[in-house]
Amino acid sequence: MKRLIDYHLLEWKGDKDRKPLLLRGARQVGKTYAVRVLGKTFTDFIEINLETLPHFIQIFEKDLLPERIVLEISVLLKKPIIPGKTLLFIDEIQVAPKAILALRYFYELMPELHVIAAGSLLDFAIAEVGIPVGRIQSLYMYPVSFIEFLAAQQATLLIEEILAHKIEQPLSDVIHEQSLALVGEYLAIGGMPQVVNCWATAKDPLRCGKFHFSLLDAYRQDFSKYASKFQIKYVEQIFSSIPRQLGNKFKYSVIEGEYRKRELAPALDLLVTAGIAHKVFHSAGQGIPLGAQVDPTDYKVIFLDIGLSQAVLDLDLAGWFVDPISEFVNKGSLVEAFVGQELLAYSDPHMKRNLYYWNRKDRSSIAEVDYLMQKKQIVPIEVKSGKGSTLRSINLFLETHPQSSYGIRFSTQNYSRHNNIDSYPLYAIVAAASSEQGNIKKALESLL
Numbered sequence: 536m537k538r539l540i541d542y543h544l545l546e547w548k549g550d551k552d553r554k555p556l557l558l559r560g561a562r563q564v565g566k567t568y569a570v571r572v573l574g575k576t577f578t579d580f581i582e583i584n585l586e587t588l589p590h591f592i593q594i595f596e597k598d599l600l601p602e603r604i605v606l607e608i609s610v611l612l613k614k615p616i617i618p619g620k621t622l623l624f625i626d627e628i629q630v631a632p633k634a635i636l637a638l639r640y641f642y643e644l645m646p647e648l649h650v651i652a653a654g655s656l657l658d659f660a661i662a663e664v665g666i667p668v669g670r671i672q673s674l675y676m677y678p679v680s681f682i683e684f685l686a687a688q689q690a691t692l693l694i695e696e697i698l699a700h701k702i703e704q705p706l707s708d709v710i711h712e713q714s715l716a717l718v719g720e721y722l723a724i725g726g727m728p729q730v731v732n733c734w735a736t737a738k739d740p741l742r743c744g745k746f747h748f749s750l751l752d753a754y755r756q757d758f759s760k761y762a763s764k765f766q767i768k769y770v771e772q773i774f775s776s777i778p779r780q781l782g783n784k785f786k787y788s789v790i791e792g793e794y795r796k797r798e799l800a801p802a803l804d805l806l807v808t809a810g811i812a813h814k815v816f817h818s819a820g821q822g823i824p825l826g827a828q829v830d831p832t833d834y835k836v837i838f839l840d841i842g843l844s845q846a847v848l849d850l851d852l853a854g855w856f857v858d859p860i861s862e863f864v865n866k867g868s869l870v871e872a873f874v875g876q877e878l879l880a881y882s883d884p885h886m887k888r889n890l891y892y893w894n895r896k897d898r899s900s901i902a903e904v905d906y907l908m909q910k911k912q913i914v915p916i917e918v919k920s921g922k923g924s925t926l927r928s929i930n931l932f933l934e935t936h937p938q939s940s941y942g943i944r945f946s947t948q949n950y951s952r953h954n955n956i957d958s959y960p961l962y963a964i965v966a967a968a969s970s971e972q973g974n975i976k977k978a979l980e981s982l983l
Contacts, residue, residue, distance in 0.1 A: 536732060537686045538565060540676055542978035543884050544573045547674070548622075548649060555638040555650040557666070559887075560676030561810030561839050562655035562757065563750055565728040569676070570624050570651050577649070578620040581612060585634065586627035595634040601645040604637060618647035628652040629660035639667035658808050659761050675887055678726030678840045680880035681718065682965050686982040687735040690717070697963050698979055705949040706960070714962040715947055719859025722866075722873055723852040725842015726880075740852055747846035754811055762805055769794065769802035777812055777836050778844040782868030785814075785836045803836065811839045815875060818891040820907050820915070820936055825891045835892060837872040844872060863947050863961070867920030871905055874918045874945055874964060878906060881968035881975055893932060902928040904942075910971050913939045919946035926956060943967050 540558075547553050558566045574580030583591050594607045605616045605623070616623060628634050634652070641650050654660065666673075679687070685694050693714065700706060706714070724734045724743060727750055733743040755771070762770045776790050785803075787796040806812040817833035818825045838844040845852060854862040863870055875890050882888035893915065894903040906916040915932040929942040933955060941955040945967075951958045959967050969975040 536565075536568075536679075536683070536728060536735075537982050538569055538572075538683055539680065539880070539975075539978045539982070540565075540569050540674065540884065541572055542981040543674055543974075544569060545576070546974075547672075548573065548576065553649070554670060554672045555641045555652070557635075557638075557657065557661075557671055557673045558651055558653040558676060559657055559673050559810075562753060563727060563729065564676050564678050564810075564839075566653040566655075566676055567626055568728065570622075570626075570653065573651075574622050574624065577622040579614065579617065580622050580624070581608065581614060581616055582624040582626060583608065583612075584626040585630045589630070592631040592634075595631050595637055599633065599637040599640050601637070601641045601648070605645070605648070616648070618645060619649075622649045622651065625650070625652040627654045629654035629657045632660045632664040635660060635664055635671075636667065639670040642670045656757065656761055656809060658810070662808070672885070673887075674884045676884070677880045678876065679728055679731045680726065680877060680965070681721050681962065682979060682982065683880075684721050684724070684726065684731055685717065687731050691983055693717075694979075695983060697966060698976075700950060700963065700966065702950050702952050702957050702959070702966075705951065708949075711949050711960060715863075715960065716859055718873075718961045719855040719862060722841055722859075722862070722869065723845075723855035725840045725845075726876065727840050727842060730842055740856065744846070744852065747842055751843060751846055754809075757809065761809060762802070766802055766805070769798050770805055773799055773802045773806060774811070775847060777806075777838050778847045780835075781837060781844065781872045783835065784817075785834055813837050813839070813875065813879065813890060815890040815892050815906070818893060818907055820891070820893045820904075820913050820932065820939070822938060823909055823913065825907055825909050825913065826889060829891070837875045837890075841869060841873045841876055844869065860947060863920045865920075867918075870920040870961070871918045873961075874916070875906065877964040878908065878968055881965055881972075881979075883972060883975065895931070895935075900931070902931045904928050904932050908943070908968070915939060915942040916967075917942070917944050919944060919948075929956065 547556055560566055585592055594604055609616050682694055724730055730743050730746045758767050758770050772790050787799045815835040816829045819828035821828055879888055891907040892905055893907055904915040905918045908914040908916055915929050917929045933939055933942055944956055944958045945961055945964055948958055
């Protein structure tokens with residue numbers, strides 16, 4: 536399966552100023568697979584998994600000298616490691632935090648060797664030992680995006696059309712409706728690589744749905760790895776509550792049981808660190824950077840993947856295949872979460888992306904903009920699960936934020952531009968999100 540990250544990994548390989556790389560993202564988003572794909576472009580590929588091969592951990596306990604580390608790995612595996620020809624991949628590196636520190640010395644003492652590390656719970660180890668500043672670089676991975684979903688089904692011509700289409704010109708009704716139907720498929724299947732691969736090969740919703748539940752079980756089994764014994768019940772409560780609160784400000788008070796915010800808030804932070812959840816922070820949106828104007832007590836939360844969200848809720852997915860237009864209308868909070876997932880997928884993978892929204896709470900005028908996107912200016916985004924002709928909130932934002940010259944609507948409607956509102960259909964989020972990002976455009980073109 537072609538992924539956007541493949542382009543960025545190849546760019547890293549050829550960069551003369553590259554540093555040891557940390558590939559970061561939640562469990563099962565495709566990190567190991569992506570590195571193995573890159574490994575095929577090298578003369579030799581060495582992979583060690585510190586979780587399944589724990590005897591390798593002691594290699595990093597003596598000292599952090601790369602020459603000795605490489606020699607001992609070579610001896611154990613009976614394979615040479617040659618700088619410039621070998622890709623060394625250390626998977627599940629979080630079980631040996633000293634191995635993360637060792638990456639610094641690979642950069643300083645053996646810069647010719649290509650080294651990548653990954654791990655499903657890597658960010659917890661990073662929080663423990665830190666990252667040597669200026670000595671290691673990161674790439675962030677997310678679930679399969681809608682465009683990658685199309686690529687998995689060889690829908691190359693449609694991808695080309697979406698990437699090249701002009702906002703002022705509507706797409707033909709037949710292709711527009713077919714594309715919305717494919718968005719419906721994606722909303723049912725989601726973006727976890729195992730499930731997408733199942734759908735591309737089998738087209739069996741029941742069979743593919745089984746992967747959702749096995750993935751949820753895997754995430755739950757991980758709770759004990761990063762939560763204390765007394766926190767696990769709180770993590771489980773938050774885990775189950777996130778899909779139920781999609782589209783709304785996250786409130787601990789709606790969680791059933793005698794729980795307090797001081798018990799539940801750390802549990803949510805653990806899920807965010809694990810990459811399972813993403814906070815959508817409220818921002819005043821008055822200028823760049825958006826993060827400087829955040830209210831840390833006001834946020835929404837979306838799940839890692841829209842397919843997994845529906846599995847947690849045990850929803851019937853048939854409607855996405857039979858009548859997707861009605862489902863868009865009836866499940867607006869899921870459509871909003873889908874847009875957030877897409878915005879993350881098309882962000883620059885070299886930095887961790889946060890999501891933001893805006894609202895105004897006034898007795899005479901309550902307004903909310905679903906997302907704010909930071910480009911050369913702040914761009915407000917409204918998500919309309921139906922046709923969405925009313926744009927009062929986005930217009931109010933533009934009136935009160937003169938530095939923002941236009942807004943974006945994502946809906947089931949066709950392409951259009953009216954006054955200062957650009958309207959994109961839900962299948963073309965990529966076009967709005969990737970504009971002004973040359974490296975993302977090149978990565979998208981690599982899928983063709």
